[in-house]
Amino acid sequence: MLATRAPAKINLTLHILGRRADGYHELESLVAFSGGGDALRLAPGPELSLAVDGPTAAAAGVGDDNLVLRAARRLAERVPGLTLGAFRLTKYLPVAAGIGGGSSDAAAALRLLAAANGLSADDPRLMEAARATGSDVPVCLTPRARFMRGAGEAVGAALSLPPLPAVLLNPGAPVATAAVFKRLGLAPGERTGAGSHPAITPGMDAEALLLAALRKSRNDMEDAACLEAPVIVHALAVLSAARGCRLARMSGSGATCFAIFSTPHAAATAAAAIARQNPGWWVKTAVLR
Ligand SMILES: C[C@](O)(CO)[C@H](O)COP(=O)(O)OP(=O)(O)OC[C@H]1O[C@@H](n2ccc(N)nc2=O)[C@H](O)[C@@H]1O
Numbered sequence: 001m002l003a004t005r006a007p008a009k010i011n012l013t014l015h016i017l018g019r020r021a022d023g024y025h026e027l028e029s030l031v032a033f034s035g036g037g038d039a040l041r042l043a044p045g046p047e048l049s050l051a052v053d054g055p056t057a058a059a060a061g062v063g064d065d066n067l068v069l070r071a072a073r074r075l076a077e078r079v080p081g082l083t084l085g086a087f088r089l090t091k092y093l094p095v096a097a098g099i100g101g102g103s104s105d106a107a108a109a110l111r112l113l114a115a116a117n118g119l120s121a122d123d124p125r126l127m128e129a130a131r132a133t134g135s136d137v138p139v140c141l142t143p144r145a146r147f148m149r150g151a152g153e154a155v156g157a158a159l160s161l162p163p164l165p166a167v168l169l170n171p172g173a174p175v176a177t178a179a180v181f182k183r184l185g186l187a188p189g190e191r192t193g194a195g196s197h198p199a200i201t202p203g204m205d206a207e208a209l210l211l212a213a214l215r216k217s218r219n220d221m222e223d224a225a226c227l228e229a230p231v232i233v234h235a236l237a238v239l240s241a242a243r244g245c246r247l248a249r250m251s252g253s254g255a256t257c258f259a260i261f262s263t264p265h266a267a268a269t270a271a272a273a274i275a276r277q278n279p280g281w282w283v284k285t286a287v288l289r
């Protein structure tokens, strides 16, 4: 039995540069990852199957369109004689939440299949299968902080950013990614005129440089997502007002928002207070890296 984790993907920044002729949006995003997340196991064998359990299993679905199965099929198309097997996904991350849960599961499936088949981590067929599965899958293949560009197919080198203590908050409203992109109202071929992304380089000091660069950047999907799910406005206000919050922002197409704190203790104290006051919300602490 092989096992791996599928952590949450957090878009620390998300700049929309325009819409390509093929309808997809061109973006520039600094992405980081939580610890924890979903758990995926694989018993290698000739037949492909999937069982799903865990608190958010029902929303993710066990059908043929589960991203674990889609990623496995995309790799099998590229690797003759690929050993497949029985996957078991234990789903903890909220679904349709802007934290790439399904994409991270798909990337985890590719990592396990690579291990089961003796493929090296830099075998180009893994990245090709990731690209063919979904826009967020390439950046999740090796979950370390890095830039993603294009429509998500171009991923930069891993960045050794200082670990960022954070609170992740999902207010319980599922948000469809395509609906938020549509609300941006860009025509194919149209540019947004977004300025260049503030420089973020390996080894940046957490206290000063990284936070300053993050504050100068944005999530360009935030306003559109707030129209789709107005509770996001409230979620951002709650995070911003938390004691010790240094930056609060939405991830991806929402509705999950994150806040950065100076220490894990400050994040844990804020998370406990927010969870107490909002019993229906998904509130977790994380160290993003
Ligand atoms: C918003 C982000 O989460 C930021 O990381 C991603 O860009 C979205 O990634 P994703 O959920 O994996 O997206 P996909 O499943 O590939 O696409 C869902 C839908 O979102 C739209 N889409 C997606 C990515 C992109 N760069 N431009 C788009 O316009 C397309 O309408 C597409 O049909």
Ligand SMILES: Nc1ncnc2c1ncn2[C@@H]1O[C@H](COP(=O)(O)OP(=O)(O)OP(=O)(O)O)[C@@H](O)[C@H]1O
Pocket (backbone or CB within 6 Å): 059, 060, 061, 065, 066, 067, 068, 094, 095, 096, 097, 098, 099, 100, 101, 102, 103, 105, 106, 136, 175, 177, 252, 253, 254
């Ligand atoms: N393993 C999976 N986990 C979660 N959702 C899945 C999975 N497989 C397929 N899906 C479907 O994919 C859709 C998007 O789910 P996901 O949780 O990945 O969204 P997201 O967090 O908004 O992603 P992103 O941030 O990449 O836009 C859901 O409608 C869900 O039914």
